[in-house]
Amino acid sequence: MSIHSKSKTVLTALAFVASSLISSHVLADEALIHVNGMGAVEVTPNAYTVTLILEEEGATVSKLNAQLEADLRSTVQFLLEQGIEQKNIQSMQVRLNPRYVHLPEGRKQDGFTLSRDVTITSTNLATYDAILDGVLKRGVDRIQQFDFIALGQHNAYERALIAAVKDAKQRAQLLAKELQIEVGEVVAISESGGNMPIPVMRAEMMAKDMSMSLPGQERIEARVNVTFKIVQ
Template identity: 35%
Template sequence: MRIITLVLFLTCISQSHAKQSHSSVDLTRQIEVTGVGQVFSIPNRFSFSLSLEEKGNSAADLNGVMTEKSTRVINALLKVGVNKKSLQALQVRFNPWVVYNNQTREQKGFILTRTINVTVDDLQVYEKAIDEVLKLGITSISNFNYSNSESEVHYQASLRQALLSAKARAEDMVKSLDLKLGKVISISEQSAGQAMPVQMRMREAKSSSSYQPGEMTTETQVRVIFSIE
């Protein structure tokens, strides 16, 4: 009976060791690769911000002047084709107007600042809009930005390219070693797929004959682990 029990015990140990060894081999028979996908597109949404500033002694008078100035700017933008829904002019800020003279601090009144955000879907309208505000004497133009309205579609297409790239890379590697690619073990996304400019020339606060929108690229990167058969 003792001999039979000992044999069974040794058999269990042998099987357990074999399973562990096999598991260890399985863990090492895998390949990890990185795939990259890129989709190019043309920007079709453009935006910028205008900053209007007035200084004075009376807050009420400043508000009246600012309202009149803002109305002129908004009407000029609407005239060249900017959609009214694409204008945001709610940001207003009051600050003390302080001057220093021989280390003496003197408050002369207030500074009223208003920010107008503009977004357009047409490059020609974008160019005309900036020309119009420059004609009005507005030179504080900032936050130039551009994007593509189909950014999510481009992101998904770039992601598919990255996965196919990872698979092709893994197949080439195992083929070189006379091996066979197995199933996917895991997939992880390594990037957010943000669109980045390839070429974009913006005007600053001066007139120019034309903008060059250039291209944008949406790039994604994935990490894929395959088993090796």
């Protein structure tokens, strides 16, 4: 390659780099407007989920496990008889912890505590009180959590997300109108998360008056961050 050709190649490369730097600088200096948008959809819970705790204490793990398995079989059999489908019963989580007692000479291990979580889901809201009464009579020691949930409404969050985008656009246009500028195309958009708050009902609250425990409506929210270009 001749010296002239090499010089021409180098100049072309430098021109390309300079052009890229100028483009990047112009992009960085563009006037932008950043807004947040939120959308919400109201849904009616049509199911519930509850976690049941079975627990045994003693000195021998094998004996604890045998008793726990017996209680578990009794509980699961009852749930199946009440119409809870097997696929909606989860009982895989097991915990084994040492148990301690406090003596004048200090803390001393005194056997073990073996527990098992059983989580169930049901769409029959009318029978949850009978379910809870029944499992407590069959070895369940306590109810950890009770939630009303909305099943089969997966598009609710999508609708909330669309509403959040529309809200962001309206916010941008409102700001632009006040500032006497014009909103251009979208430069960036990101989903900043949402929440699905579900009321938690403790067993003692439910026991006070089962007839007044109504699911009501729940609010599903979605949030987005949107960046618009300002038209010069």
